Amino acid sequence: MKDFGKDLDEELSSLDAPPLGDLVGEAVRQGRRVRRRRAVGAVVGSALAVAGTALLLGGPLRPHSGGAGPSAVVAADVPSPSPVVRQPVTGAALLAAVAGVVPDGLRTGGYAAQTDGVNGAQVTGAQVYLTGPAGTGMIRVFVTSGESEASCFTTESCRRDDRGQQVVVDHMKGNCVQDVVVTSRHHDGTVVQVNVATCLAWTEAEGNKPTAPALTEQQAIALAGDPALSVWMTAEEGLRAKAAYPDLPRIL
Structure with a gap:
């Protein structure tokens, strides 16, 4: 990306x-650097801990409340x-989820993705180029776990x-990869950041x-708030995505 001639650390x-004051605040801070050597280093700095693996458990079928007899349903005979x-x-x-909820009529491409651990939390990102009547533009989407609410300043x-x-919507003047930064906090604690770029x-x-x-x-706000974008997936979703996008480069 554009190099201002300064060393990354400086x-x-x-x-x-x-x-x-949270994960996305640090993301915005580091987003002021247009040329990034590691995307998560530029997008996420102060992350919250990732929640443990969630299990959505289905309970066993209960026996019929009526009396015993040949027609009575026995719980042990019914598979849970x-x-x-x-x-x-x-x-x-994540890339598959993003590609599935972008506005209709846009062609996708320019794929890249990554998953990194930042301060004990998992931060996952996906890059997508969107091509429509106005040409081709770029968005980057990052997800991690956080709180469903944060202070507004x-x-x-x-x-x-x-x-x-x-x-929260921020406009990063002079930062073409984060011209508009939209951060949505989902009710389940997923934090989604959508970066709308004015460059590739x-x-x-x-x-x-x-x-x-x-x-x-407005489209970026709708995308960031879509429940399809989550820090979780099922094993089946993971397998389908790996088959669809087998060799993704890292975000540069």
Whole structure:
């Protein structure tokens, strides 16, 4: 990405963190650096602990309340539903979820993804190029676990989305990979950050090629709040995503 000629460590230490006071606040702070060598280092800094693997357990069928007899249902004869085991989402599974909920009529491409541990928490990211009538633009989506609520500060654009979830919108002037940063806190504790770029991913040949934004601010809010974007997936979802996106590069 665009290099301001400063060493990574010097640049990060010179930046003041915005008053988000949580995972996404640090993400925004580090997002001011346009050329990133490790995406999570630029998107997520102060992360909250990842919740343990959740089990959605189905209870066994109970016997009929009537008297005993040949027609009575015996609990031992009825198989219990198999538990639905959920596990931490992979980059490929997050990418599949993002590609499935972007606005209709947009073609997807430019895929990249990653999963990293940051301060004891799992942070998973996915990059998608979206092509429509205005051309091709880029978004990056990151998910981690957090709280369903956080303090709102006067310097933030803090609101509620259509699902009643807390949303913060920031505009990062001069940062083309994070021109608009939307952070949604889902009711289940999933924290989703959508970065709408005005450039494509950095390359040696072209640097950060300027583009039009792939999503409007309202579209980014709707995407960030979509329940399909989660820190969890099922094993089946993971297998399908791995088959669909077998060799994803890391986000640059």
